[in-house]
Amino acid sequence: MQMVNEEIVVLDAGFVGGPEMTCCTISFGFMTR
């Protein structure tokens, strides 16, 4: 967490760069095996 000033607190700076391949990585959307 980074407090820029009283008005803005950065809780998560997130990810830089393009989308990544996820396939099964988001809790659904993959076949069961």
Added chain:
Amino acid sequence: MELTRYLKVYPCIGKPGRVLLYSTRRCALLEVSEALLERARAGSLAEKEQDTLARLGFLTPCHAMEREEVRTSFDRVNRDSRCFKAIVTLTLDCNLSCPYCYEGSFRGHYAMSMGTADLLVDKLTGRMDAGLSVSVSFYGGEALMALPVLKYIAGKLVDAAREKGVAFDFNLVTNGTLLNRTMVEELLPLGLNGAKLTLDGPRDIHDQQRPFVSGKGSFDLIVSNIKETADLLPLQVGGNYTRHNYRRFPELLDFFLAEGITQDKLDFVLFTPVTPRADGSTASGDVSAVCACTEEPWMIEASLFLREEILRRGFDTLKFKPSGCMIEFENDLVVGYDGALYKCPAFMGEKSLRIGSLADGVGDYSQSHALDVWKCDECLDCPYLPLCFGGCRFLRRLRTGAIDGVDCRRTYLDATLEQIILQDMTLRTKPGS
């Protein structure tokens, strides 16, 4: 500068006058005052505020430009990619007989021949010659039932990578029954860097859902293997739940802790709903117990409940990232045991979705896989687009019989994203993968 259209605004609980801003394009999260949000909407931010919001992806010079950047996201990713990733199906044979297995309609004693393995090595060393690193996920059936061909392929690739000065590694998608300490020690020098294995909740549920071919339960052996190998390589534990049993899955986490399989020993834990098999059938015939659609209320409740229980116990689980389906990535391929090529493991066994072969190369799959299906006004204007990019083609096909549209995640994300963000804020102890 304008506020990004890929933005969600949520109340900041317990802090009147404050709001949470979430950029779906970057998965960044800010807490700001409502007054600042109003100034951002009006384009009247102070210079420092504007710099901060722009740096974190909350502002864009122009909506039309931002929309075009998102529309062409994968063009840039593919242009800049320096790693070739292959999911390699070594065999369709398995020592388990899970009733729900999506491969059920095409499983059998089929394994990759040495001739096909040589073609695969040629293909992957060709990518290394082009300066790309190579990463392989060995897959099945049960990949470790094809150990000689696995070691042959990995041995050739680890030597080639050393010679060409690029990186090579591999991971295993395995049921965990054969992944003992001796096996891992044997595979580490060949590039093994992780394994994903499956435990379907507590012992009684797991042994019912994932028995050996003999009918005997597999739970105890897999747990024993986790204990033997967790100090040697990162382990990811998955588990498949139904509408009827998901509430009992946290028992597995408590069992782990009681058995000394502590949070530091697992890379992450992720429970997912059982989907119908590739041919649309289900093991029990009860379609309401499984999931082919993310809008089902029970699935929304289950996914939030289990995510919270995982994080509450201090285990890690996956965090949202800007993400797309494998079909968007030119350097990602699935290789069948027979050398056939696909763009998703779920498409194996479906001739119309085969995109080529190791011998003949990759054909044009833009139409068959509806590559541009999300490049429409409705999706490009959707704040959730960077989290889904059209969703899962497999699920769409399960529902309609064809890849004839997007697998829209709007309902699911409307119902879950705020809770997921709050879970990450309050419960997460390790950075997400």
